[in-house]
Amino acid sequence: MLHLASETDPGWADYALAHLDEILVDHAHCEKKAASTALNLMFRYPDRSELLVPLSELAREELEHFEQALERLRERGVTFYRMTPSDYAGDLYRAIRKEEPLRLLDTLLVCSLIEARSCERMKLLSQALPEGVLKDWYVGLLASEARHHVGYVTLAEHYFPREQVKARLVELSEVEASVLTSGAAPRMHA
Numbered sequence: 001m002l003h004l005a006s007e008t009d010p011g012w013a014d015y016a017l018a019h020l021d022e023i024l025v026d027h028a029h030c031e032k033k034a035a036s037t038a039l040n041l042m043f044r045y046p047d048r049s050e051l052l053v054p055l056s057e058l059a060r061e062e063l064e065h066f067e068q069a070l071e072r073l074r075e076r077g078v079t080f081y082r083m084t085p086s087d088y089a090g091d092l093y094r095a096i097r098k099e100e101p102l103r104l105l106d107t108l109l110v111c112s113l114i115e116a117r118s119c120e121r122m123k124l125l126s127q128a129l130p131e132g133v134l135k136d137w138y139v140g141l142l143a144s145e146a147r148h149h150v151g152y153v154t155l156a157e158h159y160f161p162r163e164q165v166k167a168r169l170v171e172l173s174e175v176e177a178s179v180l181t182s183g184a185a186p187r188m189h190a
């Protein structure tokens with residue numbers, strides 16, 4: 001159960017396959033960003049002890065995914081390069097409330113929604129790809145991202161009442177669906 005308020009148009013996978021190298025570079029950046037976000041949370045909330053080990057494990061796993069993405073690029077003869085991200089994450093982060101502890105709640109739930117959308121997109125890619133290393137890799141990854149989605153929600157439920165988490169997740173999932181605009185550039189979250 002991914003708690004997403006909208007479904008990606010299945011046509012996105014065809015578009016992504018037609019721009020696969022660019023999608024893979026963006027994907028590698030997303031994995032790096034996911035690791036960085038988890039680390040940042042560890043620095044921002046050192047006194048929230050329940051967060052530390054799960055976030056540390058998550059950061060390591062995302063860095064492994066980053067390394068795997070670089071390997072997939074190498075196999076295709078593509079060099080990793082700097083890329084302008086889509087507006088998606090920035091637009092979504094703007095919905096995070098400034099005051100604590102609501103900032104913590106919102107940040108964990110925004111992270112959970114980004115993981116959910118990644119999982120949904122990876123599933124579409126895995127279904128569209130021909131048999132091979134890349135398809136197998138995406139099948140493996142989407143299970144991890146589904147687990148990360150649930151993991152962030154579980155962390156939120158540790159510090160906030162379940163009903164509050166549920167209600168805010170619904171609100172933020174609407175925001176997430178609204179910022180997922182179809183940009184011109186092929187991206188994991190565009």
Ligand SMILES: [Fe+2]
Binds near residue numbers: 065
């Ligand atoms: Fe990942």
Ligand SMILES: [Fe+2]
Binds near residue numbers: 034062144145148
């Ligand atoms: Fe993830």
